[in-house]
Amino acid sequence: xxxxxxxxxxxxxxxxxxxxxxxxxxxxxxxxxxxxxxxxxxxxxxxxxxxxxxxxxxxxxxxxxxxxxxxxxxxxxxxxxxxxxxxxxxxxxxxxxxxxxxxxxxxxxxxxxxxxxxxxxxxxxxxxxxxxxxxxxxxxxxxxxxxxxxxxxxxxxxxxxxxxxxxxxxxxxxxxxxxxxxxxxxxxxxxxxxxxxxxxxxxxxxxxxxxxxxxxxxxxxxxxxxxxxxxxxxxxxxxxxxxxxxxxxxxxxxxxxxxxxxxxxxxxxxxxxxxxxxxxxxxxxxxxxxxxxxxxxxxxxxxxxxxxxxxxxxxxxxxxxxxxxxxxxxxxxxxxxxxxxxxxxxxxxxxxxxxxxxxxxxxxxxxxxxxxxxxxxxxxxxxxxxxxx
Ligand SMILES: Cc1ncc(COP(=O)(O)O)c(C=O)c1O
Numbered sequence: 001x002x003x004x005x006x007x008x009x010x011x012x013x014x015x016x017x018x019x020x021x022x023x024x025x026x027x028x029x030x031x032x033x034x035x036x037x038x039x040x041x042x043x044x045x046x047x048x049x050x051x052x053x054x055x056x057x058x059x060x061x062x063x064x065x066x067x068x069x070x071x072x073x074x075x076x077x078x079x080x081x082x083x084x085x086x087x088x089x090x091x092x093x094x095x096x097x098x099x100x101x102x103x104x105x106x107x108x109x110x111x112x113x114x115x116x117x118x119x120x121x122x123x124x125x126x127x128x129x130x131x132x133x134x135x136x137x138x139x140x141x142x143x144x145x146x147x148x149x150x151x152x153x154x155x156x157x158x159x160x161x162x163x164x165x166x167x168x169x170x171x172x173x174x175x176x177x178x179x180x181x182x183x184x185x186x187x188x189x190x191x192x193x194x195x196x197x198x199x200x201x202x203x204x205x206x207x208x209x210x211x212x213x214x215x216x217x218x219x220x221x222x223x224x225x226x227x228x229x230x231x232x233x234x235x236x237x238x239x240x241x242x243x244x245x246x247x248x249x250x251x252x253x254x255x256x257x258x259x260x261x262x263x264x265x266x267x268x269x270x271x272x273x274x275x276x277x278x279x280x281x282x283x284x285x286x287x288x289x290x291x292x293x294x295x296x297x298x299x300x301x302x303x304x305x306x307x308x309x310x311x312x313x314x315x316x317x318x319x320x321x322x323x324x325x326x327x328x329x330x331x332x333x334x335x336x337x338x339x340x341x342x343x344x345x346x347x348x349x350x351x352x353x354x355x356x357x358x359x360x361x362x363x364x365x366x367x368x369x370x371x372x373x374x375x376x377x378x379x380x381x382x383x384x385x386x387x388x389x
Contacts, residue, residue, distance in 0.1 A: 010201060012206055016248045056213065066237065072211060080174065090142045091116060103176055122289075126155060128290075133166075149183075156184070160192075173195075177198060178199050182204075183267075193215075198211050209246060286349075306377065308353055
């Protein structure tokens with residue numbers, strides 16, 4: 001099997017599996033119970049929050065465990081939007097046209113609730129700039145939203161600079177850091193955002209667990225409870241905590257951070273290998289997204305004349321797992337909304353592009369196998385509908 005879809009999800013690291021298994025077997029108590037086996041789980045939970053805060057260099061009181069980034073994005077954006085409007089600050093939000101659906105569908109929902117939203121399109125170079133955000137900002141603007149790294153094309157957005165500018169404008173600023181966490185060095189302490197989110201399954205942790213970091217930047221802008229019940233997560237998100245997965249997530253982030261530099265260098269090498277291999281066998285492609293500011297671990301390539309959905313079928317038959325866009329919005333193979341935003345006048349590009357994304361376990365042999373299958377497809381050596389492997 002060749003797995004090159006790590007932006008969709010990553011395999012759980014064996015050490016993380018061990019941590020989760022140990023917790024499931026040995027620490028099954030309820031952290032809210034007052035007897036010893038409950039208290040020891042409570043202690044593990046407190047330590048995990050502390051360690052996560054240290055890894056992110058944020059305050060532990062600002063960390064909330066969630067079921068993933070979709071929940072955290074929903075929670076933070078809706079809370080900040082409602083609070084700002086309640087306090088008469090306005091009803092306008094500026095975000096980008098390339099956000100993940102767990103942000104875009106929240107802002108679309110807010111539009112139905114009377115908010116106005118401006119969606120910044122990438123410029124000619126594929127960049128999203130601070131200037132664009134400033135130009136879209138009016139006296140009715142309450143907040144900005146941007147992702148750190150785009151999940152489909154790997155573009156890096158200037159979240160550090162956006163944070164500075166948002167702070168000066170006295171706006172809240174929400175950042176979706178899902179595709180950066182554990183892979184791209186970011187100073188979360190210096191990042192002047194009011195909230196950011198993470199999801200464990202993007203950095204070799206389990207699915208269904210993530211977190212929100214929420215910093216109350218003005219007295220009235222505090223977080224509202226998401227779920228009412230037993231009062232867990234500081235009365236903000238009731239429900240018995242998933243301690244085994246929380247411990248697994250924190251271990252996964254610890255491991256990812258430890259190897260962040262060496263993995264990044266490896267991804268640069270793999271990216272160069274991918275592109276030079278394509279060049280050397282004469283498969284033509286164009287890189288989608290921001291040409292200058294992009295991460296090496298997410299590569300989105302346009303193979304002009306080849307339908308992505310058909311290529312994916314053959315890849316699947318050959319045991320090569322990649323995607324044509326965002327798996328989180330998928331299951332379906334519709335044209336990519338992200339590529340539409342980047343290339344509004346090149347409709348063929350929307351359905352002829354593939355995303356190849358690396359993980360710590362990716363090797364050059366994986367890339368060789370991908371290219372071998374791609375060569376058969378693009379050079380017409382195989383009938384797409386009848387496997388000849
Ligand atoms: C950029 C980005 N944000 C948010 C999410 C949603 O994360 P989760 O699967 O934890 O809900 C994803 C998942 O693909 C993503 O890539």
